[in-house]
Amino acid sequence: MGTAHGAVRGSAGAVRGLALDIGSSRTRVWAPGRGVIADVPSGPVLRGRVTDAASHRRLLRKVAASAFGGAALDGGLGDTVVMLCHPVLAGMEQREAARRVVAGLGPARVVSVDSARAAAAYAGPAGGGPLLVVDLGAELTEVTLLVDGLVQDARLAEVGLDDLSEPTGSPAAVVHTAADMVRDLWRCDSTGAVRGALRRGVLVTGGGALRLDLTSRLALRLGVRLRLANDPATSAVRGAGLLLSSALGDPPTAAG
Incomplete structure (x- = not known):
């Protein structure tokens, strides 16, 4: 249990990173050098499960546009690695549903980490x-x-x-x-x-x-x-940001 799914190093062309925590109540996004850039009401999420992928993808697209600028989304997030938090005991179907939402934005790679390890990393x-x-x-x-x-x-x-x-x-x-x-x-x-x-x-x-x-x-x-x-x-998304920065070779003090 507790492994991060999907390697970060070696993601071809990946130069940017985002950490993402899709909670039942709030969706939080962290960016290197900027800290938490979004803390907004989640889309349709019930007990940690994304129930409307299209609605949540639209929400994430708006957040990503605010992070990188609207023009940066014209070709998707092909140069971006996303570190995605999930509940520790989220099942495979639940994790894959969240990954598909994020994958719809076209990142270079989506890496999953459980929220407990992410929070512990930040603590x-x-x-x-x-x-x-x-x-x-x-x-x-x-x-x-x-x-x-x-x-x-x-x-x-x-x-x-x-x-x-x-x-x-x-x-x-x-x-x-x-x-x-x-x-x-x-x-x-x-x-x-x-x-x-x-x-x-x-x-x-x-x-x-x-x-x-x-x-x-x-x-x-x-x-x-x-x-x-x-x-x-916000400790989970900040910890995910620390883990992502470390994996990308950035200074680990940029969690914000």
Whole structure:
């Protein structure tokens, strides 16, 4: 689990890069030297799944035009590599649907990376050892165990911040869901990695990391220290940008 799909080096003619995070609520785009250049409402996306490819492709085309200028799109993005974030447990069909949307813009290559590894890349090292990443998103909650930078195990629930606006929604429901997934990872772990990750501190990302009513409850329920990602709502796309810059041979400090 946790591999980046599609090589970056050796992409013929590729001189530009974009990092892209198509979320259930927001679509975020990062460009080298400029940081996050777009943070806009997503097109038809339900629980992390693109449901209207044509509409979302039009949205991305507008964003790309703002990044490179309208004239740059006349021949597509043939000199551009796109690093595309996806949920850790996104299935092959879900990942391919997102890739087809981006491929419709004509980039030199589309490279996929899971959001947990991208967020961890942006958060930077906090000592060695395994890492637990809790992503509190708009319509999804994910808990991922990273060991040596690779996904060792993960859990996903189709519940998120948007559900809190429902009449029966409450912060406790999201917190209980995240905590239960952490405990399930612990029960299934025979290596001690989860215990080590809990001692190290849990990295919390996604828009929910900005909500004290969620993070304080989660810390109390787990009985551990939480490590909040910097600008957690955009940490995945910024981390994807760091990974892309490194792969293209650009300075890794340009995540913005």
